[in-house]
Amino acid sequence: MSAATAVVQDFMRAFREQDRGAAERLMADDFDFTSPQDDHLDRDAWLRICFPTAGHFDAPATTLQLIEVDGLVLHRYEYVVDGTRYRNVEALEVRDGAVHTVEVYFGGAVDRGA
Template identity: 75%
Template sequence: MVTPDSVDVVQRFMRAFQEQDRATAEALMAEGFVFTSPQDDHIDKQSWLERCFPTADHFDAPSETLQIVEVDGVVLHRYEYRVDGRRWRNTEALEVRDGQVTSAEVYFGGAVD
């Protein structure tokens, strides 16, 4: 069930990734968590923690939220980040149930500059 706290859960989950706070990230992820991106096709929680979670140091600085909104049970999070001095944008669609993220789909955007 989506609650008004869904956006807050996603913000805390993103912050845990950026700060590499694995305990908080794991607590915010449902056991059946599924992650999909152009590079990862429906990987599970453990695979995401091993493959994706440690990559926060790839970014020059924490990402900046441009928009975050819950629509029809999905939190849409559009953000900007920097890699090697260039700005990029992505959008994620995350589902939250009972205070935990059940799925995340990442859509890669292009360079901004």
């Protein structure tokens, strides 16, 4: 595991466990978060808007792949909300032991509990 992928694992753990201090230590001062619902949130906005949402999920997300490619860590994961499984991918830029950018790409439902 590379140092950058370890930082991402630690960042995801801080989110899952709602350890704000750990999350803050792993975030760069110029942190920038973008998703289909959030347009370039800075560090303070992400901590206020996104960080508290870990309880929205039925259970913690499961990492499917975590790889470093061309300076980005790609994190593909699966999660469940209201009994339905979904998958997302995040591209995270990690430099000097801190997360600088996060780009989230939403996937659709994997199954609908047929």
